[in-house]
Amino acid sequence: MSAARAGEVLGVNIKALREARGWSLSELARQSSIAKGTLSQLEAGTGNPTIETVFSLSNALQVPVSELLTERSVPEVVLVRSADLEVLSSNAVDLRLLRRLDLTDKVLEIYDQRVRPGGVQRTDGHPGLEHVVVTAGVLRVGPVGGTFELGPGDYVCYPGDVPHVYETVGGPVTSVLMLEYPKA
Known part of the structure; x- marks a missing residue:
C-alpha cells in the first residue's frame, strides 16, 4: 500500500470510529490530546502521523493500532512487501x-x-x-x-x-x- 493510500485508510478508519462513538473532532482531540487541526488533516488523509499519534488515537478510541491502519479484507493468500508499507517513525x-x-x-x-x-x-x-x-x-x-x-x-x-x-x-x-x- 502506498503512503498516500495508507493515509487515506487511516483517515477513513479514524472518522468511522469517531462517528461510531458519536464524538466530534473536538471530543476526539480532548480524548487523545491531539490538536483538532491535526485530526482534521488525518481524517482528510493528508496528515503525517507519528507512532505516538497513532498510539494516542488507539488508546483514545480503545482499539488496536491495526484497527486504524488496515483495510478490511480476508484473502486466502497474503503477501506483504515491506517497500509498500507506510512507516510509523x-x-x-x-x-x-x-x-x-x-x-x-x-x-x-x-x-x-x-x-x-x-x-x-x-x-x-x-x-x-x-x-x-x-x-x-x-x-x-x-x-x-x-x-x-x-x-x-x-x-x-x-x-x-x-x-x-x-x-x-x-x-x-x-x-x-x-x-x-x-x-x-
Whole structure:
C-alpha cells in the first residue's frame, strides 16, 4: 500500500470510529490530546502521523493500532512487501504493520520493527501484551525498571499497559513486534 493510500485508510478508519462513538473532532482531540487541526488533516488523509499519534488515537478510541491502519479484507493468500508499507517513525523506532489477525477472542498485530543505533523509545503503555523477537542486533526491552537484553532469536512477552522501553545496545536492531489485544 502506498503512503498516500495508507493515509487515506487511516483517515477513513479514524472518522468511522469517531462517528461510531458519536464524538466530534473536538471530543476526539480532548480524548487523545491531539490538536483538532491535526485530526482534521488525518481524517482528510493528508496528515503525517507519528507512532505516538497513532498510539494516542488507539488508546483514545480503545482499539488496536491495526484497527486504524488496515483495510478490511480476508484473502486466502497474503503477501506483504515491506517497500509498500507506510512507516510509523519516532525518535528511535520505525514500525511497519505487516498484518492484523482477528482471532476468536484476540486481535494480533504483527510489525516489522527497526530500532536505530543509540535510539531509545519510551512508551507510557497501551492495552494488551507485547511480544518481541529480535532478528539482528541486541535490544534492551521491557517494562521500565525490569528490562531484558535480547539477541538474535531471543523472545520476550510482557504487559503493554505499563511504561516500557526499547533501546539498542550497540548497532541497529531489527525485530518482530507482535501486539496482542483482547477483542473488543
